[in-house]
Amino acid sequence: MQKDKIIIAIYVDNRYGVLSRVTAMFTRRGFNIDSLTVGETESPEYSRITITLSAAKNDKDQVVSQLRKLYNVKKVIVLSQNDSIKRELLLIKVKNTEKTHADIVEATNIFRTKIIDFTDEAISIEATGDSQKIDAFIEYMKKFEIIEMCRTGLVALDRGGTNIWSEHEDE
Amino acid sequence: MKMTGAQILVETLIEQGVDTVFGFPGGMVVDIYDKLYDKQDKIKHILTAHEEGAVHGADGYARATGKTGVVIATSGPGATNLVTGIATAYLDSIPLVAITGNVRNSMIGRDSFQEIDITGITLPITKHNFFVHKVQNLAEVVRTAFELAQSGRPGPVLIDIPKDVQEAVFDYKKKPVAKLPAIPACSDIDIEKAVKLIKESKRPYIYFGGGALRTSIGEDIEKLADKLDAVIGCSMMGLSEIPTDSPRFLGMQGMHGRFASSVAMAKADLIIALGVRFSDRATGKTEKYAPSASKIHVDCDRAEIGKNVPVDLGICCDLKDFVDRLTKACPQRKNTEWIKKVNSLRQREADAYEGLPFLPRDAINIISDNIKPDTRLVTDVGQHQCWAAQFLKFRKKRTWITSGGLGTMGFGLGAAIGCYMGSGSRSVLITGDGSFGMCLNELATAVTYKVPVTIVIFNNHALGMVRQWQKVFFDGRYSNTTIDRKTDFVKLAQAFGAKGFKATDKKTFEEAFKKAYKVKGPVVIDLTIKSDSLVLPMLKPGGTFNNLILRREDISDAEG
Numbered sequence: 001m002q003k004d005k006i007i008i009a010i011y012v013d014n015r016y017g018v019l020s021r022v023t024a025m026f027t028r029r030g031f032n033i034d035s036l037t038v039g040e041t042e043s044p045e046y047s048r049i050t051i052t053l054s055a056a057k058n059d060k061d062q063v064v065s066q067l068r069k070l071y072n073v074k075k076v077i078v079l080s081q082n083d084s085i086k087r088e089l090l091l092i093k094v095k096n097t098e099k100t101h102a103d104i105v106e107a108t109n110i111f112r113t114k115i116i117d118f119t120d121e122a123i124s125i126e127a128t129g130d131s132q133k134i135d136a137f138i139e140y141m142k143k144f145e146i147i148e149m150c151r152t153g154l155v156a157l158d159r160g161g162t163n164i165w166s167e168h169e170d171e
Numbered sequence: 172m173k174m175t176g177a178q179i180l181v182e183t184l185i186e187q188g189v190d191t192v193f194g195f196p197g198g199m200v201v202d203i204y205d206k207l208y209d210k211q212d213k214i215k216h217i218l219t220a221h222e223e224g225a226v227h228g229a230d231g232y233a234r235a236t237g238k239t240g241v242v243i244a245t246s247g248p249g250a251t252n253l254v255t256g257i258a259t260a261y262l263d264s265i266p267l268v269a270i271t272g273n274v275r276n277s278m279i280g281r282d283s284f285q286e287i288d289i290t291g292i293t294l295p296i297t298k299h300n301f302f303v304h305k306v307q308n309l310a311e312v313v314r315t316a317f318e319l320a321q322s323g324r325p326g327p328v329l330i331d332i333p334k335d336v337q338e339a340v341f342d343y344k345k346k347p348v349a350k351l352p353a354i355p356a357c358s359d360i361d362i363e364k365a366v367k368l369i370k371e372s373k374r375p376y377i378y379f380g381g382g383a384l385r386t387s388i389g390e391d392i393e394k395l396a397d398k399l400d401a402v403i404g405c406s407m408m409g410l411s412e413i414p415t416d417s418p419r420f421l422g423m424q425g426m427h428g429r430f431a432s433s434v435a436m437a438k439a440d441l442i443i444a445l446g447v448r449f450s451d452r453a454t455g456k457t458e459k460y461a462p463s464a465s466k467i468h469v470d471c472d473r474a475e476i477g478k479n480v481p482v483d484l485g486i487c488c489d490l491k492d493f494v495d496r497l498t499k500a501c502p503q504r505k506n507t508e509w510i511k512k513v514n515s516l517r518q519r520e521a522d523a524y525e526g527l528p529f530l531p532r533d534a535i536n537i538i539s540d541n542i543k544p545d546t547r548l549v550t551d552v553g554q555h556q557c558w559a560a561q562f563l564k565f566r567k568k569r570t571w572i573t574s575g576g577l578g579t580m581g582f583g584l585g586a587a588i589g590c591y592m593g594s595g596s597r598s599v600l601i602t603g604d605g606s607f608g609m610c611l612n613e614l615a616t617a618v619t620y621k622v623p624v625t626i627v628i629f630n631n632h633a634l635g636m637v638r639q640w641q642k643v644f645f646d647g648r649y650s651n652t653t654i655d656r657k658t659d660f661v662k663l664a665q666a667f668g669a670k671g672f673k674a675t676d677k678k679t680f681e682e683a684f685k686k687a688y689k690v691k692g693p694v695v696i697d698l699t700i701k702s703d704s705l706v707l708p709m710l711k712p713g714g715t716f717n718n719l720i721l722r723r724e725d726i727s728d729a730e731g
Binding site: 017020021024028058061062065066068069070071072 | 290291294295298299302319472473474476477478481
């Protein structure tokens with residue numbers, strides 16, 4: 001069956017233990033999370049969880065319906081791939097040598113990323129963008145021996161003036 | 172009024188209409204038990220032999236009455252002993268509130284004596300659970316728990332209360348019970364779509380389950396079937412909602428369902444599924460399930476629609492509203508050929524049973540023929556359960572009490588006690604020597620409370636259902652299913668203070684049953700049956716209902 005990348009935004013009560021209730025649903029029903037981010041929102045009552053996963057149509061419906069049944073889940077929407085703004089943050093540390101450092105600096109310029117730490121041994125770079133850009137940047141950096149890296153996973157919002165409480169198609 | 176947390180809990184239970192709780196005391200619920208002691212006139216506490224018996228009791232109480240069952244257990248092992256019972260209620264969508272004590276907030280996370288993270292453990296088997304941090308939240312948590320347990324698709328909710336919260340003092344103010352949020356009605360468009368599918372069909376089959384029982388729509392389903400000229404079948408959880416002798420009713424379908432009911436479902440061109448979840452025990456392999464049928468699936472839980480079986484029309488709405496409006500909107504249909512076909516299936520089923528000496532079926536018939544209509548028929552899990560589901564004659568709603576989804580051996584005795592506490596009706600527990608062995612300690616409880624339950628042990632000296640699989644699919648290699656224990660169930664019953672009888676054939680069983688049914692307290696009848704008795708029909712793994720095993724001779728080479 002064809003699987004699509006989907007982005008789900010979830011508003012939950014900003015309370016202890018809620019994240020584990022949400023992730024437990026995925027574990028129990030056998031769905032695999034690709035990335036997960038969680039943080040505060042415009043309202044202190046709620047946290048926003050952004051989850052990306054690959055799923056067939058039927059699984060997508062099932063994930064959304066099961067999430068909506070959770071008591072602490074207040075709103076679930078599936079964000080459109082085209083009509084949403086998506087960003088991810090990457091911190092990456094690569095080895096610095098005399099031979100490579102000019103190439104690294106040039107790459108950070110081309111990818112429009114930012115050097116945030118520079119020593120004789122290593123260069124640390126901050127990159128933001130959609131997941132494809134981050135993937136491409138990491139791929140390029142592999143040339144220079146990656147010492148360590150971490151990425152945040154995706155955060156995403158609808159384009160335009162709507163928000164999560166606005167009416168969405170699949171409800 | 173200022174009260175301690177324990178007092179607030181008890182007052183809120185009374186406020187929610189609770190008159191019976193099941194439980195077992197312990198160190199971290201001693202405050203709650205102290206306050207229950209003051210309110211014995213309002214809340215009856217049933218003390219069981221084991222927490223598992225208590226939770227099955229609360230579950231049986233809920234199944235028999237439709238009300239929410241309540242169970243109390245202490246922290247640690249008390250709480251973990253509830254787990255099987257909570258899962259049983261979860262899989263069968265039974266409204267249950269489980270209350271556990273826990274160590275003080277200041278002791279949490281230190282692996283204190285009898286400390287366990289019960290909210291973590293029960294997370295996947297409850298609708299929701301609460302850890303009460305502060306006494307300020309306690310009353311509202313209890314109210315929300317009751318609302319959650321009963322609303323929409325019912326289920327178990329657990330409340331974990333640390334000891335310091337039980338001791339702390341706060342204001343309590345009585346509140347009226349909140350009205351449950353209504354399940355939405357269905358739309359006119361959905362009714363139109365359903366009518367269209369009905370008009371295209373010639374072989375309609377109405378399939379109902381536990382949701383239909385919960386909403387008590389048996390009569391409405393019968394009316395709809397008359398209008399559609401359809402036949403009716405049900406899942407194990409739907410049994411007793413429609414009387415067994417209702418003319419269009421074919422009985423339970425599924426892996427070990429009635430032959431005519433299962434085959435008719437496979438041959439139907441339209442299945443109207445009401446309050447079911449298309450369990451694998453009901454469908455067999457889902458890819459091969461009723462391939463020629465259009466499917467309409469109506470349930471109050473949206474997540475059930477399309478979960479196991481793809482459907483042509485899925486509606487998340489109030490079942491009664493759907494059935495009533497569809498009956499009105501649909502023109503009178505006539506499906507003579509279909510009814511004729513189904514009748515021939517029924518005949519084939521009757522012929523297959525005809526004249527064969529088969530003690531389990533005869534025993535079930537003797538039970539059916541010698542009980543009052545409101546007798547609760549409780550089972551454990553295994554072959555006896557399937558025979559009971561196939562052959563019992565149901566005449567009143569909510570008289571069938573069984574663990575359908577989880578298949579919990581040991582469920583029966585606790586549930587039978589709970590049933591009696593809720594309904595005041597006599598019950599018959601149909602069990603096996605395997606299942607009964609799991610929780611027979613509750614005989615003590617049944618004797619204490621003089622529970623009028625006739626316990627019939629279908630004793631094949633084996634774990635029959637697994638043995639049946641070993642016979643049919645594993646060349647008769649009976650690994651660990653021969654449990655030829657030396658237990659004397661008659662003496663065992665007597666040791667607990669109950670009566671016990673032994674029976675070995677139709678005649679001795681009938682005599683024993685009639686005698687036992689009159690006794691005011693529990694009676695055990697040890698009925699010897701053959702160890703190689705089979706539950707038939709039987710669906711082969713990966714098979715379809717078109718090639719059900721109906722008779723013993725149909726089991727090919729594996730027959731030893």
